[in-house]
Amino acid sequence: MSSRRRVVVTGMGLVSTLGFSPRSVHENLVRGLDGFGPIQLFDTEQLSVRTAGEIAFEAEEHLGTGRNLRPLDRTARLVIAAAARTLDSSGLAEVEIGSQLVGLVLGSMFGSVHSIAAFDRRALIAGPSYAKPLQFANSVINAAAGQTAIWHGLKGINSTIAGGSLAGLSALGYATDLVRDGRIDTVLAGGGEELCNESFFGFLKAGRLAGSRNGAPARSVPFDADRNGFALAEGAALCSLEAEETARGRGAEVLAEILGHGNAFDASRGREAASAAAAIARGGAAALADAGLNAEEIDLLSLSGNGSPEGDRHEALGLAEIFGERLAEIPCLVVKAGLGESLGASGGFQTVMLIEAARRGSIPGIPGLKRLGVQIPLKTLSTGPRHLSPWGDRPRLGLIHALGLDGGTSSLVVAIHPPSNSGSLAGEQAS
Amino acid sequence: MSRPRIAVTGIGLVTPLGLGRKTVWKRLLEGHCGIAPVRSYDTSRFNVHLGAEVEDFNPETYFENTDPNAVGQASQFAVGAARMALTDASIASGDIDPGRVAVVMGTTSGEPREVERFNDHFVSGEHEKIDENFIGLYPCHVIAGIISEEFGFGGPNVMIPVACAAGNYAMAHGFDLLRAGRADVVLAGGADSFSRITYTGFARLGAVAPELCQPFDKNRRGMVPGEGAAVLVLETVQRARERGAPIYAEIGGYGLSCDAHHMTAADPDGAARAMAMALVMARVLPTAVSYISAHGTGTPTNDRQETKAVKRVFGERIARRVPISSIKSMIGHTMGAASAIEAAVCSLAVASQKVPPTIHLETADPECDLDYVANEAREIPVEVAMNNAYAFGGNNASVIFQKCQIQ
Numbered sequence: 001m002s003s004r005r006r007v008v009v010t011g012m013g014l015v016s017t018l019g020f021s022p023r024s025v026h027e028n029l030v031r032g033l034d035g036f037g038p039i040q041l042f043d044t045e046q047l048s049v050r051t052a053g054e055i056a057f058e059a060e061e062h063l064g065t066g067r068n069l070r071p072l073d074r075t076a077r078l079v080i081a082a083a084a085r086t087l088d089s090s091g092l093a094e095v096e097i098g099s100q101l102v103g104l105v106l107g108s109m110f111g112s113v114h115s116i117a118a119f120d121r122r123a124l125i126a127g128p129s130y131a132k133p134l135q136f137a138n139s140v141i142n143a144a145a146g147q148t149a150i151w152h153g154l155k156g157i158n159s160t161i162a163g164g165s166l167a168g169l170s171a172l173g174y175a176t177d178l179v180r181d182g183r184i185d186t187v188l189a190g191g192g193e194e195l196c197n198e199s200f201f202g203f204l205k206a207g208r209l210a211g212s213r214n215g216a217p218a219r220s221v222p223f224d225a226d227r228n229g230f231a232l233a234e235g236a237a238l239c240s241l242e243a244e245e246t247a248r249g250r251g252a253e254v255l256a257e258i259l260g261h262g263n264a265f266d267a268s269r270g271r272e273a274a275s276a277a278a279a280i281a282r283g284g285a286a287a288l289a290d291a292g293l294n295a296e297e298i299d300l301l302s303l304s305g306n307g308s309p310e311g312d313r314h315e316a317l318g319l320a321e322i323f324g325e326r327l328a329e330i331p332c333l334v335v336k337a338g339l340g341e342s343l344g345a346s347g348g349f350q351t352v353m354l355i356e357a358a359r360r361g362s363i364p365g366i367p368g369l370k371r372l373g374v375q376i377p378l379k380t381l382s383t384g385p386r387h388l389s390p391w392g393d394r395p396r397l398g399l400i401h402a403l404g405l406d407g408g409t410s411s412l413v414v415a416i417h418p419p420s421n422s423g424s425l426a427g428e429q430a431s
Numbered sequence: 432m433s434r435p436r437i438a439v440t441g442i443g444l445v446t447p448l449g450l451g452r453k454t455v456w457k458r459l460l461e462g463h464c465g466i467a468p469v470r471s472y473d474t475s476r477f478n479v480h481l482g483a484e485v486e487d488f489n490p491e492t493y494f495e496n497t498d499p500n501a502v503g504q505a506s507q508f509a510v511g512a513a514r515m516a517l518t519d520a521s522i523a524s525g526d527i528d529p530g531r532v533a534v535v536m537g538t539t540s541g542e543p544r545e546v547e548r549f550n551d552h553f554v555s556g557e558h559e560k561i562d563e564n565f566i567g568l569y570p571c572h573v574i575a576g577i578i579s580e581e582f583g584f585g586g587p588n589v590m591i592p593v594a595c596a597a598g599n600y601a602m603a604h605g606f607d608l609l610r611a612g613r614a615d616v617v618l619a620g621g622a623d624s625f626s627r628i629t630y631t632g633f634a635r636l637g638a639v640a641p642e643l644c645q646p647f648d649k650n651r652r653g654m655v656p657g658e659g660a661a662v663l664v665l666e667t668v669q670r671a672r673e674r675g676a677p678i679y680a681e682i683g684g685y686g687l688s689c690d691a692h693h694m695t696a697a698d699p700d701g702a703a704r705a706m707a708m709a710l711v712m713a714r715v716l717p718t719a720v721s722y723i724s725a726h727g728t729g730t731p732t733n734d735r736q737e738t739k740a741v742k743r744v745f746g747e748r749i750a751r752r753v754p755i756s757s758i759k760s761m762i763g764h765t766m767g768a769a770s771a772i773e774a775a776v777c778s779l780a781v782a783s784q785k786v787p788p789t790i791h792l793e794t795a796d797p798e799c800d801l802d803y804v805a806n807e808a809r810e811i812p813v814e815v816a817m818n819n820a821y822a823f824g825g826n827n828a829s830v831i832f833q834k835c836q837i838q
Contacts, residue, residue: 046558071694104689109570110570111592113546113569116540116543116546116628117546117550117553119628119631119632120546120547120550120627120628120631121550121553121554123627123628123631123635124550124551124554127476128476128477128631128634128635129476129635131631131632131635132635133632133635133636133695136631136632136635136636136695137694137695137823138694139540139628139632140539140540140592140594140822140823140824141538141539141540141541141571141592141594142592142593142594142822142824142826143694143823143824145824145826146689146694146823146824146825146826147694147824149689149690149691149824150691150692150693150694150825152691153691154689154691155688155689155690155691155701155704156689157687157688157689158593158687158688158689158691158824158825158826159591159593159600159687159826160591160592160593161589161590161591162541162570162571162572162590162591162592163572163588163589163590164570170589174589174604177607177611178607181607181610181611183687198546198549199566201558201561201565202549202561202565202566202569203566205561205562205563205565205566206563206564206565206566206567207563208566262587263586263587263588263589263613264530264585264586264587264588265534265576265579265584265585265586265587265588266585267529267579267580267582267583267584267585268580269576269580278585279585282530282585286613404572404576405566406567406573406576407576407579407580407588408572408576408588
């Protein structure tokens with residue numbers, strides 16, 4: 001394995017309900033804000049749940065007015081905007097992208113099920129000859145990755161990874177291996193997902209949204225004893241990954257290094273807690289082994305918890321198998337407390353925000369958390385932010401875990417570097 | 432230390448030309464055509480009517496532990512192909528650590544019939560009839576998940592929805608998983624089910640052939656949407672030898688690239704970069720390539736652009752000497768399954784030293800002037816086979832299958 005290259009994170013970009021930069025999202029999370037509100041994108045009058053994490057997103061504000069936005073659906077617009085911010089943040093926007101063969105690995109659960117369904121509905125109602133070719137181009141699940149490549153001129157390896165709420169983290173792992181193995185030097189990776197009536201309706205029907213079962217009031221507080229489902233949300237979050245020598249060669253700042261990752265599958269597909277926990281432990285162990293670390297060395301966790309009664313418990317049980325008693329002491333970031341379940345985008349948010357939070361020295365809390373649920377020994381969780389001890393002489397080691405909605409589990413291990421100019425960052429510190 | 436070499440040791444096929452490696456390979460070599468008027472839904476509102484659908488597939492045959500009626504059709508095909516591939520590789524459940532078996536699948540549409548059913552109710556205002564389990568049936572990643580559930584596999588489970596190149600992406604990722612030691616065995620493949628969305632889209636683009644699918648023919652008029660699945664069993668050459676498993680072929684390398692040019696119109700530059708990357712990774716010279724399985728959809732543009740791309744990589748003279756054929760003339764375009772089925776074809780070409788023909792190739796096209804193995808299969812030495820696949824989004828994938836030298 002010594003021949004494998006080291007992979008570093010040199011930039012991060014996102015679009016979310018709580019802001020359009022990792023810094024502003026961090027500030028808002030630390031303040032205890034959430035991004036949930038009444039849905040504007042589609043009619044909810046007949047529905048029993050009417051709130052979600054919808055971004056007030058004006059495409060022109062992010063993508064400019066100089067280019068034709070008409071071929072782009074909402075998923076593509078969100079991803080293109082996040083990619084623009086990532087390229088800016090990494091300084092890659094300054095280099096000539098076309099000649100660098102920058103790649104893109106996008107995690108997405110649906111691509112755009114709204115584009116797919118809308119294309120079909122028009123053909124159903126008006127007849128097949130009225131179906132829209134532009135919409136058909138967007139009916140493939142990899143459309144957002146293709147549109148983003150066209151927009152930014154990304155000619156390197158381009159792939160889309162599905163997998164529900166672990167798609168974004170799985171995409172980061174997949175991209176890491178591409179860089180490690182020398183397939184590509186620079187790649188944007190993470191996830192993107194839109195909010196739309198089709199997925200909202202589907203999750204509502206399935207009883208997975210907070211407040212969608214038994215008329216109980218919505219309570220999407222992760223790991224809380226009275227949680228009853230998740231708040232569906234949208235967004236996009238990407239990291240630019242580079243081979244260490246490529247990043248050093250152009251003098252880029254290294255925010256973090258990706259040390260390893262691991263995926264596993266629970267063949268009961270979430271139906272049996274013991275099988276689910278064993279899969280999480282297997283994937284986590286694979287990620288730690290890939291990183292050459294022991295569980296004892298992990299300083300921070302970024303968790304998948306979204307308020308699902310079963311999912312949150314399975315995640316805690318699985319992590320307990322990895323970390324044992326020490327799980328009660330490790331600070332945990334739970335981004336979905338404020339950002340909701342943004343499916344394919346979630347893994348991107350979990351990664352970007354862990355790096356950001358660690359560098360800024362405070363881990364946001366879980367607003368509304370009253371008492372931890374049964375079999376959830378995550379004792380460091382509280383309603384308010386947790387300030388980290390000052391940087392020692394080494395990076396902070398974090399494990400990011402994403403749980404799929406039906407059996408998948410993915411873990412990524414990162415070494416987060418201190419800000420090169422801690423003074424200015426401390427000055428900006430949110431409180 | 433050199434990286435492990437990766438072997439193909441099992442093949443499972445669900446195609447419009449039949450089921451299973453032996454049947455499908457025989458019919459491909461004989462030049463049968465699996466294209467017929469669409470049966471699964473009414474095409475009377477279209478001006479084209481051909482499709483390539485799977486016949487006589489009984490999912491009950493392949494599901495032992497889970498309920499085939501509780502999953503969508505692409506997942507049924509996928510489990511069928513996976514079961515056949517494991518049997519073909521002589522792998523029984525007791526032979527492997529299930530936690531070390533990975534599943535990597537590609538698809539274009541996932542389970543499109545589920546969103547079509549959703550729409551039927553949605554459009555008629557019958558929201559209450561929308562299946563509670565829509566969200567459990569429709570998302571594409573369920574295809575890989577259901578394979579792992581059926582066989583009890585607990586290793587990495589990855590779904591790669593990169594449209595019509597997805598099967599090759601799955602091969603490439605399976606190759607990398609094994610080389611990195613992330614699994615002992617990988618089931619890699621692709622699956623798609625016949626879909627009115629896909630059919631409507633290609634018909635609307637004027638891309639569906641009205642009478643025949645004739646890749647590289649001067650009078651070609653389009654592709655024919657199809658369905659199916661293929662799963663290949665991949666493992667290290669060392670592991671295959673230790674257990675005495677026959678090896679069809681070895682994966683030499685792959686190339687992936689993106690046009691970043693147009694969502695639906697191919698650009699020969701991107702395709703050429705993917706082929707070149709694959710040759711470099713496999714350390715194979717263009718002169719050593721014995722056969723190319725073309726993307727070859729039968730649309731006027733694809734076949735012209737692919738021909739251009741092959742010439743750009745191989746040079747005119749060498750390009751003319753390499754036999755290149757499109758089985759899509761026989762089984763239509765099976766979408767996410769296509770390049771997985773063609774990966775099986777490349778493996779079988781290497782194993783049997785035969786290459787399948789491009790059928791219905793009658794009139795030469797001056798812009799498509801390579802050797803397309805017209806109408807008759809050929810027996811030739813096949814050391815190295817290259818599998819090309821191109822997708823909406825401008826994604827290109829080429830994978831190299833070669834003879835495993837030291838058996």
